[in-house]
Amino acid sequence: MMSRQQLHHLSGAYVLGALEPDEVRAFEERLPHWEDMRAEVVELADTAVALGLALPPVAPDPGVRPRLLAAVAATPQLPAVDGGASSDAGRPDSAGGATDVASRRRRLARRPRRTAALGALASLSAGALALIAALQFGPVPETAPLSAPQVLAADDARRLPLPVPGGEGIVLVYSEDLDASVLQWEAMPPVAEGQTYQFWYVADDARAAGFPDASAAVLLAGTWQPGDRVGITVEPTGGSVQPTGDVVALSEPLTA
Amino acid sequence: MRAPAAGPIRRAVPVRTAATSEADAMLGRVATGDRAAFATLYDLLASRVLGLVVRVLVDRSQSEEVTQEVFLEVWQNAPRYDPARGTAVTWVLTMAHRRAIDRVRAAQASRDRDLREGIRGLPREYDDVAETVEVRVESERVRAALARLTPLQREAVSLAYYGGYSSGEVAAMLHVPVGTVKTRLRDGLIRLRDELGVTA
Known part of the structure; x- marks a missing residue:
């Protein structure tokens, strides 16, 4: 257990992302109760940003922008923190505290713990490893807006349970007529702060299909083909362009 | 809370x-x-x-x-x-x-990446950039502020922020105890904060 004095010396390294995970934990546990340190952390974070702004700008490849805009069109936003049940409602400090500086800073500062390996989902489909973000974020086809209730109510809707340890009633509902599927659940086990569940259609590649939201019934982005599976992984907040984290569920193949 | x-x-x-x-x-x-x-x-x-x-x-x-x-x-x-x-x-x-x-x-x-790469100073070449006066001015201001740090502060802050190295890695590179690195990161950033004209 580090003393307050010892922890105090960590603020610079904390802001610069230079601490070890156990030190980050110790520091962050103390931070909410330590007003002058919170203020220092905010100031030093701003100072660090000044170092970043002093670097020469580098224009991204022109292809990034359209890919990103397509991805954004298919990606729901997280609800504001005072919005009650949310995708991260199970996170330890998401209730209320997220509105204060320290908590927000901690959220920003939390380093997602990526597994070094890409995990079972990627190894299951070796092609995913080779895929670049461009393929994951290919343009989303323009279709008439479809909603989760429509899929759930489709005449040809079929249900495929996804067993998830610690979860309840997690079911994929898919419709061939509508060429769409909905992932619904009664309960998902909480993920650590800085992480999120992410949904995927998985075939030879993995296509990002969205994130949980407060509705507990998410229309997956994109369409499916017979033989596709639906997977759920744990990813850093904001999601990934290809699966990087633990696989918590992988469905049987969808059939026509 | x-x-x-x-x-x-x-x-x-x-x-x-x-x-x-x-x-x-x-x-x-x-x-x-x-x-x-x-x-x-x-x-x-x-x-x-x-x-x-x-x-x-x-x-x-x-x-x-x-x-x-x-x-x-x-x-x-x-x-x-x-x-x-x-x-x-x-x-x-x-x-x-x-x-x-x-x-x-x-x-x-x-x-x-090696030590040399990690501690290279702020880039002086702007060839990849549509350089703006604003960036140049800001870069000069930060460079001047960095110059006022002690060499150990400057190297530690640069390795950590620009190099992405952990305190332990920085300590190994600079041959100083890790506790010293953490202290220098903090007092270095505090000095930068003050040099960069923080307003109350």
């Missing part, structure tokens, strides 16, 4: 230009799901994000991926952004730095 209203927090964000104000305005609109505003925010900040990420990661294509991830994260988390707590630029660049560090640590085994 909800924080009591903090005292005046000194903002060290260096330049308040039309661009940073516009970024603030755009992020506020992005929070409401405005995709056009998101596109504008990207146009305003993408080159700053990539400039930072590529500095840490070195590899250009990985850096473009990370940039894309950062902006997707911006989109998703925008409803939770609180403008009272800092500028959009700080929010986005802090996220970018964390993401770059995550990536570089995940790829630790393959990284071939």
Whole structure:
């Protein structure tokens, strides 16, 4: 257990992302109760940003922008923190505290713990490893807006349970007529702060299909083909362009 | 726990230009799901994000991926952004730095960056850039502030921020105890904060 004095010396390294995970934990546990340190952390974070702004700008490849805009069109936003049940409602400090500086800073500062390996989902489909973000974020086809209730109510809707340890009633509902599927659940086990569940259609590649939201019934982005599976992984907040984290569920193949 | 209203927090964000104000305005609109505003925010900040990420990661294509991830994260988390707590630029660049560090640590085994690369000073070449006066001025200001640090402070801060190295790695590179590195990172940043003309 580090003393307050010892922890105090960590603020610079904390802001610069230079601490070890156990030190980050110790520091962050103390931070909410330590007003002058919170203020220092905010100031030093701003100072660090000044170092970043002093670097020469580098224009991204022109292809990034359209890919990103397509991805954004298919990606729901997280609800504001005072919005009650949310995708991260199970996170330890998401209730209320997220509105204060320290908590927000901690959220920003939390380093997602990526597994070094890409995990079972990627190894299951070796092609995913080779895929670049461009393929994951290919343009989303323009279709008439479809909603989760429509899929759930489709005449040809079929249900495929996804067993998830610690979860309840997690079911994929898919419709061939509508060429769409909905992932619904009664309960998902909480993920650590800085992480999120992410949904995927998985075939030879993995296509990002969205994130949980407060509705507990998410229309997956994109369409499916017979033989596709639906997977759920744990990813850093904001999601990934290809699966990087633990696989918590992988469905049987969808059939026509 | 909800924080009591903090005292005046000194903002060290260096330049308040039309661009940073516009970024603030755009992020506020992005929070409401405005995709056009998101596109504008990207146009305003993408080159700053990539400039930072590529500095840490070195590899250009990985850096473009990370940039894309950062902006997707911006989109998703925008409803939770609180403008009272800092500028959009700080929010986005802090996220970018964390993401770059995550990536570089995940790829630790393959990284071939060395001490020399880590401690190279602020770049003096601007060949990849549509250079602006603003960037040049800001760069000079930060360079001058860095020059006022002790050599150990300067090297430690540069390795940690620009190199993405942990305190332990910095300690090994500079042949000093890790506790010393942590202390120098803190007093170095505090000195930078003061040198950069923090306003109360």
